[in-house]
Amino acid sequence: MKCINEVKFKFPAKSSNEAFARGAVSAFIMQLDPTISELSDIKTSVSEAVTNSIVHGYLGKGGEIYITVKIFEENIVSIKIRDKGCGIEDIEKAMEPLFTTGGDERAGLGFAVMQSFMDSIKVTSKIGKGTTVTLKKRITKNDP
Amino acid sequence: MLELEFNNSVLTAHLSGELDHHSAAVIRKKIDSKTEALKPKTLKLDYKDVQFMDSSGIGLIMGRYRQMSLIGGNVEVTNVPPHLKRMFSLSGIDTLGVMK
Numbered sequence: 379m380k381c382i383n384e385v386k387f388k389f390p391a392k393s394s395n396e397a398f399a400r401g402a403v404s405a406f407i408m409q410l411d412p413t414i415s416e417l418s419d420i421k422t423s424v425s426e427a428v429t430n431s432i433v434h435g436y437l438g439k440g441g442e443i444y445i446t447v448k449i450f451e452e453n454i455v456s457i458k459i460r461d462k463g464c465g466i467e468d469i470e471k472a473m474e475p476l477f478t479t480g481g482d483e484r485a486g487l488g489f490a491v492m493q494s495f496m497d498s499i500k501v502t503s504k505i506g507k508g509t510t511v512t513l514k515k516r517i518t519k520n521d522p
Numbered sequence: 523m524l525e526l527e528f529n530n531s532v533l534t535a536h537l538s539g540e541l542d543h544h545s546a547a548v549i550r551k552k553i554d555s556k557t558e559a560l561k562p563k564t565l566k567l568d569y570k571d572v573q574f575m576d577s578s579g580i581g582l583i584m585g586r587y588r589q590m591s592l593i594g595g596n597v598e599v600t601n602v603p604p605h606l607k608r609m610f611s612l613s614g615i616d617t618l619g620v621m622k
Contacts, residue, residue, distance in 0.1 A: 393544035418574070418605060425576040429543040483550065483585040487577035487613055494612055 383409070383449040391432045391441045391461065399445060400424040406447050407455055410517045419495035420455070420515060426488040427459040427511045433480050435463025435509055453517040462508040469501050524549050526556055533562035538571035546578040554589060563595050570601035579606070580613040587618055598622045 385406050389395045400421040407420060424445075431443050444460040466472045473493070478486030492499045496513045503509040523545060525536040535553050539545070557565060565586055572579065587597045597620045602610055615621070 393542075393547070396542045396544050397540060415605070421574060422576050422609070425542050429576065429578070433543065482588060483546070483578075483581045485577045485580040485584055485613060487580060490612060491577050491609065494608075 379450045379452070379454065381448045381450055384446065386444070386446045388442050388444045391436045391443050391463075393429075393432055395443075396425055396428050396432070399428045399443070403445065403447055403457055407449075407517070410449065410453050410455065412517045416515065416517055420457070420513075423492045423495045423513050424457060424459065426491050427457075427513065430488050430511070431459065431461035431463060431509070433484070434466070435461035437464060453519050455515050455517060457513045458510060459513070460508065460510040465505040465507055466501070466503040466509055467505060469503055473501070524552055526552070528556070528560055528562065531563040532566055533557060533560060533564070534566040534568060536568045536571065539573055541572050541575035541579040541582070543576070543578045546582045550582060550585060553586060557586075557589060557593070557595075561593055561595075564598055565590050565595060566598045566600055568600050569606060570603065572603065572606060575606060575609065577609065577613070580609065580615055583615055583618075583620060587620060596620075 387402060389399065403424045404417050404421050428443060441461060441463055446458040448456045450456065471477055473489040475490040476486040478484045492513060496515045498514045500512040523539050527534045533556060537549065567583060583597065583599055590597050599620045600622050
């Protein structure tokens with residue numbers, strides 16, 4: 379499938395950048411004229427992935443987060459969120475709803491939200507190297 | 523972001539704007555210091571004016587639920603707007619009996 383537009387950016391893994399990250403992704407996707415609900419699904423999923431990188435990938439100690447957003451033909455959006463943090467030992471376990479290593483204040487819902495709000499999610503991870511989450515969603519075409 | 527109101531041993535937290543891991547941490551600290559000082563019987567979390575939230579908005583409830591249990595109080599979640607309903611039902615938070 380042909381990529382017709384793309385943006386890349388990186389930012390420090392600080393919680394104060396979570397709003398910026400989802401805002402930047404949603405600003406880029408606006409060109410596809412998404413519905414409010416589609417935009418909210420994407421913003422929520424990006425927020426979950428970025429929070430995971432900050433809390434789990436970098437264990438709150440900081441680092442860089444890299445985001446690539448691609449727009450393909452047929453209004454398909456792909457968002458790649460990458461960190462160079464500690465990696466996930468057991469991806470399957472990490473993706474189980476309610477499983478968390480984040481303590482009492484984390485709901486353990488991050489991956490469940492991404493799975494439910496996006497069309498597809500792919501997670502690759504290497505211990506000591508980092509984690510990449512790729513989210514895809516097709517935006518409804520509003521034919522005039 | 524947060525407005526607190528105390529009345530008849532009910533502490534109400536009016537949440538507004540965007541609720542994520544960053545803002546939830548700030549809100550949590552403010553609520554917890556108030557509940558510690560006032561020891562309310564009920565902590566009401568009002569979601570009416572929350573425009574955006576990720577799962578941190580659920581974590582906030584779970585954490586407060588534990589805090590309030592410790593002092594023998596309860597938590598009530600009110601006015602969840604339609605655009606947040608999917609997150610709430612996905613979380614299964616209603617099984618805690620906090621949704622009013």
